[in-house]
Amino acid sequence: MKLSHLVIQEISHRRLNFLMASLTIAVAVACAVGVVTLLRGYEIHTAAQVAALDDEIRKITKKMGFNVLILPRELNLAEFFADDFADQTMPETHVDLLAQSRDVMTIQHLRPALVRKIAWPEQNRDIIMMGVRGIVPFAHRKAKKPLADPVPPGKIDVGHLLARELDLAPSSSLTLLGESYEVNKVYPPRGNQDDITVWIDLAQAQQILGLEGQINMIQALECNCASIDRLAEIESEVSAVLGDQVQVIELATTAIARAQARTRVSEAGAATRNRVMRLAAMLIPMVIAGAVVIVGLLSLANVRQRRPEIGILRAVGLRSSQILRVFLAKAALVGVTGAVLGYVIGFGVAVAIQSQWSGDPTQQLGLAVLFIPVLLLTVLLLTPLLSVMAGWLPALSAAAQDPATILHEE
Numbered sequence: 001m002k003l004s005h006l007v008i009q010e011i012s013h014r015r016l017n018f019l020m021a022s023l024t025i026a027v028a029v030a031c032a033v034g035v036v037t038l039l040r041g042y043e044i045h046t047a048a049q050v051a052a053l054d055d056e057i058r059k060i061t062k063k064m065g066f067n068v069l070i071l072p073r074e075l076n077l078a079e080f081f082a083d084d085f086a087d088q089t090m091p092e093t094h095v096d097l098l099a100q101s102r103d104v105m106t107i108q109h110l111r112p113a114l115v116r117k118i119a120w121p122e123q124n125r126d127i128i129m130m131g132v133r134g135i136v137p138f139a140h141r142k143a144k145k146p147l148a149d150p151v152p153p154g155k156i157d158v159g160h161l162l163a164r165e166l167d168l169a170p171s172s173s174l175t176l177l178g179e180s181y182e183v184n185k186v187y188p189p190r191g192n193q194d195d196i197t198v199w200i201d202l203a204q205a206q207q208i209l210g211l212e213g214q215i216n217m218i219q220a221l222e223c224n225c226a227s228i229d230r231l232a233e234i235e236s237e238v239s240a241v242l243g244d245q246v247q248v249i250e251l252a253t254t255a256i257a258r259a260q261a262r263t264r265v266s267e268a269g270a271a272t273r274n275r276v277m278r279l280a281a282m283l284i285p286m287v288i289a290g291a292v293v294i295v296g297l298l299s300l301a302n303v304r305q306r307r308p309e310i311g312i313l314r315a316v317g318l319r320s321s322q323i324l325r326v327f328l329a330k331a332a333l334v335g336v337t338g339a340v341l342g343y344v345i346g347f348g349v350a351v352a353i354q355s356q357w358s359g360d361p362t363q364q365l366g367l368a369v370l371f372i373p374v375l376l377l378t379v380l381l382l383t384p385l386l387s388v389m390a391g392w393l394p395a396l397s398a399a400a401q402d403p404a405t406i407l408h409e410e
Helices: 003-013 015-064 077-083 093-100 160-166 202-209 230-245 254-305 307-315 320-354 373-390 392-399 403-409
Strands: 068-072 107-120 125-132 155-158 173-176 179-186 197-201 217-222 246-250
Touching: 003 015, 015 254, 015 320, 015 373, 068 230, 093 107, 093 217, 093 230, 107 202, 107 230, 125 202, 155 160, 160 179, 197 202, 230 246, 254 320, 254 373, 254 392, 320 373, 320 392, 373 392
Parallel strands: 125 197, 155 179
Antiparallel strands: 068 217, 068 246, 107 125, 107 217, 155 197, 173 179
16 A cells, blocks of 8 residues: 555545644744744835935935045134134145045045135135145045036136125136136035135145145045944044044034934834844744644644554554654645645735835835745745654654554454
């Protein structure tokens, strides 16, 4: 008599037992698969939120301009904040040292500048003059589109308020400290001292002020990266290159507040994920252990109910090993059936719950994104194994039955 035929007969005679055992396994598998799939979906959603914030911060920060200033160490910050420029200077070569360092990763778009408040005798007024170079690229990084364009020699960029009061426009001509310049660009209103600032080529500004090779500011854009203390990290990297010759300040902008929001989203997501994982770490083993116990008890009950049939099968010549294989094969089928059914239920419920997290259909995750091949393989391999282990002792009990004793009792 073939093993497959005996297994089919065993299942057909005890359909309810087989169904209850399979459903028990399915519930345990569904719980485990559902939790793991939901965790994957939650991680993807959180990562998408952080990425969206990253992109928004990047765009806003670039639009607002430089937000990190590297200044001479001896500069009094109180005077700098009052005047918005530094009297002390530092070597222009500082910016090149930073750009050549592979250890500076927290800032980008370096631009050296020399800023002074000067009298403009031709217009009988005071203005701020800023000499600037083009953006100095980092030697070890991929080239990026410059945050600001250089001012060509012989040309001048003008703040909004100055341009309006002096009726200046691109291609207009003006005289500054005896030198003639062509207006290169007029900046839109910014609501700060930039509106009364003129920008010229750094070398020309150094020559006008008699400060060849000197600057008093390096402007930079901080990288859009999560950190506990961003300014401290920037200071540490810059000091490793330039020593104690400089100090770093961060301009408080909307982008910084948004970067803090990014960090909060990441931390909140991680905290929630950790709570769910701790809960899952307690519940999933309990559910699986309960399922194994229930399957074992159902198998034991089935063996006791089938004692007469076992006695007859042994009496007609079926060996103990064949009886053992019949019950173990049935346990394996219970595991396979429960694994497939449980995976389908758990995955389907997780997908349905995940779809409620976002009202925007474009942000809902597809089946391919949530599907975890390793999880499916683990379920299909591990579940039948656990089911066989649960039915091992009842199967041994069935195989050890003495047919003479059983038939005599009956």
